[in-house]
Amino acid sequence: MQASEFLRDLRREIEEHPAVNHVFLMRVGTTPFTREDYRVFGLNHYPLVGTFCRYMEHLLLRAPDSESKSWIAKVLVDEYGEGSDGEDHAHLYRKYLTACGVGPGEEDQEPLDSRVAEFIREHMRIVTEEPFLVGLGALGPGHEWAIPKMFVPIIDGLRRAGFTEREIVYFTLHTMQDQDHGRWLEEALSIMVRTPEQAAQVRRGAMLSMEARRKFWDGVQSRVVRWRQPVHLWDVRERLRLWAGRHQPRISQLSPALGARIAVYRPQVRAAAGLEPAEG
Numbered sequence: 001m002q003a004s005e006f007l008r009d010l011r012r013e014i015e016e017h018p019a020v021n022h023v024f025l026m027r028v029g030t031t032p033f034t035r036e037d038y039r040v041f042g043l044n045h046y047p048l049v050g051t052f053c054r055y056m057e058h059l060l061l062r063a064p065d066s067e068s069k070s071w072i073a074k075v076l077v078d079e080y081g082e083g084s085d086g087e088d089h090a091h092l093y094r095k096y097l098t099a100c101g102v103g104p105g106e107e108d109q110e111p112l113d114s115r116v117a118e119f120i121r122e123h124m125r126i127v128t129e130e131p132f133l134v135g136l137g138a139l140g141p142g143h144e145w146a147i148p149k150m151f152v153p154i155i156d157g158l159r160r161a162g163f164t165e166r167e168i169v170y171f172t173l174h175t176m177q178d179q180d181h182g183r184w185l186e187e188a189l190s191i192m193v194r195t196p197e198q199a200a201q202v203r204r205g206a207m208l209s210m211e212a213r214r215k216f217w218d219g220v221q222s223r224v225v226r227w228r229q230p231v232h233l234w235d236v237r238e239r240l241r242l243w244a245g246r247h248q249p250r251i252s253q254l255s256p257a258l259g260a261r262i263a264v265y266r267p268q269v270r271a272a273a274g275l276e277p278a279e280g
């Protein structure tokens with residue numbers, strides 16, 4: 001089978017996917033959002049930035065041969081900060097949050113949309129339980145191909161809101177760096193995909209990731225809408241939801257249905273990915 005043909009079709013499928021062309025991204029690109037809107041967006045997006053390396057590390061351990069390991073390692077080294085003056089990407093993102101007005105520790109106080117936790121839970125499942133090629137499909141095509149496209153309208157919106165180039169370097173860096181990462185992982189895929197079954201695994205991983213991403217943007221959008229309509233003192237159900245989230249230490253114990261009803265905070269999400277709860 002022709003791996004190059006399959007990869008070309010898959011790239012087109014990703015570029016046309018509703019997650020990459022989500023209505024929230026189109027709105028960000030054209031609507032004059034404020035720094036406060038971007039603060040809510042950033043607080044919900046930040047947990048994803050901190051867990052990407054963890055997914056890659058799982059895949060690195062599971063890669064079947066040294067050739068595919070070296071492609072994954074190459075991407076990881078960049079994510080750790082090799083291509084960004086030694087600053088890892090989560091650290092760069094924290095600088096953007098500071099520019100949005102997020103004070104020290106505030107990133108752990110924000111109740112997250114349940115779809116943020118769902119995204120991380122789904123990707124941890126993919127990289128630990130699904131076949132290796134499903135994982136590579138989720139992180140290569142599902143992330144590195146999709147991100148440069150999704151960030152274009154975000155960068156337009158951030159510039160319009162008055163952010164300086166230094167403040168949004170996380171986003172501008174990724175529109176360039178992830179094109180390299182996408183190419184490197186494509187190289188790995190073109191070596192590894194030899195049969196239609198293998199191609200189907202890669203595509204399955206990419207589509208699982210895209211579907212989680214589509215729901216994630218739904219969640220971010222609903223958070224941005226919601227911050228303009230704050231919880232009233234008398235809204236007992238919402239108060240209870242926020243309180244219950246603060247006292248619920250592990251999201252892995254929550255069923256998805258219950259998770260949607262209980263607020264989840266960043267330390268719980270990080271713990272679900274096997275990371276220290278409080279670090280950036």
Ligand SMILES: [Fe+2]
Pocket residue numbers: 079089174
């Ligand atoms: Fe990155």
Ligand SMILES: [Fe+2]
Pocket residue numbers: 079144177178181
């Ligand atoms: Fe990347």
